[in-house]
Amino acid sequence: MNTNDQPNTLLEVKDLCVAYGQVEALSNASLRVGEGQIVTVIGPNGAGKTTLLSAIIGMLGSRGQVRFDGTLETVPEVEVLVGRGLGLVPEKRELFGSMSVEDNLRLGGFMRYRRGDAYLDGTLAEIYSLFPRLFERRKQLAATLSGGERQMLAVGRALMAKPKLLMLDEPSLGLAPLITREIFRIIADLRRQGVSILLVEQNARAALRVADYAYVLETGQIAMQGPAHELADDPRVIEAYLGLASKHQEMLAT
Numbered sequence: 473m474n475t476n477d478q479p480n481t482l483l484e485v486k487d488l489c490v491a492y493g494q495v496e497a498l499s500n501a502s503l504r505v506g507e508g509q510i511v512t513v514i515g516p517n518g519a520g521k522t523t524l525l526s527a528i529i530g531m532l533g534s535r536g537q538v539r540f541d542g543t544l545e546t547v548p549e550v551e552v553l554v555g556r557g558l559g560l561v562p563e564k565r566e567l568f569g570s571m572s573v574e575d576n577l578r579l580g581g582f583m584r585y586r587r588g589d590a591y592l593d594g595t596l597a598e599i600y601s602l603f604p605r606l607f608e609r610r611k612q613l614a615a616t617l618s619g620g621e622r623q624m625l626a627v628g629r630a631l632m633a634k635p636k637l638l639m640l641d642e643p644s645l646g647l648a649p650l651i652t653r654e655i656f657r658i659i660a661d662l663r664r665q666g667v668s669i670l671l672v673e674q675n676a677r678a679a680l681r682v683a684d685y686a687y688v689l690e691t692g693q694i695a696m697q698g699p700a701h702e703l704a705d706d707p708r709v710i711e712a713y714l715g716l717a718s719k720h721q722e723m724l725a726t
């Protein structure tokens with residue numbers, strides 16, 4: 473049963489299944505993202521989180537239903553979904569290393585450019601104000617950026633397409649706590665600007681803090697779901713994903 477039924481539905485996934493050969497990596501996964509929401513999917517390594525995002529955007533074959541912005545995608549196709557406003561920051565950031573930061577950003581707006589959208593420079597300016605670091609480094613080659621800067625560039629590039637829904641695959645992966653905090657601050661800012669977000673994370677604590685609604689994915693199945701603040705207080709989630717030690721530390725800190 474899916475109980476995340478607050479605002480208008482932007483993305484609805486029903487009974488999505490993905491198999492790699494004989495091995496089913498995703499089994500009947502169902503989820504919903506409402507307009508203006510941040511929804512998170514947390515779960516351990518190998519749970520199927522990346523598989524889920526890849527299948528939703530049509531990079532992987534799947535069975536089941538994906539309905540985005542009111543239209544049912546019987547066979548999700550990347551170009552179609554991106555054209556209709558779905559964005560993905562993939563786990564492997566896939567930047568163009570030998571191109572500058574600014575050229576990477578401009579490429580992110582390519583589909584809009586092709587449609588004759590004249591506001592690309594405006595969007596670029598918005599992204600630079602969201603990530604001043606990218607403005608400082610706009611002439612630098614993407615390959616020479618630090619991990620945190622690469623992550624900012626990957627998010628910025630996806631934003632150049634003006635997505636209605638941005639899917640982020642582990643934006644805090646490998647980042648130091650300060651940069652992680654910065655990334656989560658930007659995620660909260662984006663929501664305030666009206667971008668809906670589907671956030672996949674192993675950093676359950678930070679994800680549950682920023683999200684409205686959360687799903688726990690374990691071995692390819694949605695094992696739990698609920699409002700993020702409720703899941704954060706659920707003893708099963710605390711034990712498996714938040715850790716008693718860190719809970720204790722948080723109590724000591726307050």
Ligand SMILES: Nc1ncnc2c1ncn2[C@@H]1O[C@H](COP(=O)(O)OP(=O)(O)OP(=O)(O)O)[C@@H](O)[C@H]1O
Pocket residue numbers: 492497515516517518519520521522523524563674
């Ligand atoms: N191309 C592939 N061929 C075969 N098995 C795959 C393939 N891609 C992923 N898998 C397997 O499917 C399962 C789910 O992988 P997936 O990458 O979706 O997990 P994940 O939740 O994103 O993990 P992580 O947190 O480590 O990124 C894993 O057991 C993985 O080994």
Ligand SMILES: [Mg+2]
Pocket residue numbers: 521522523563641
């Ligand atoms: Mg992954």
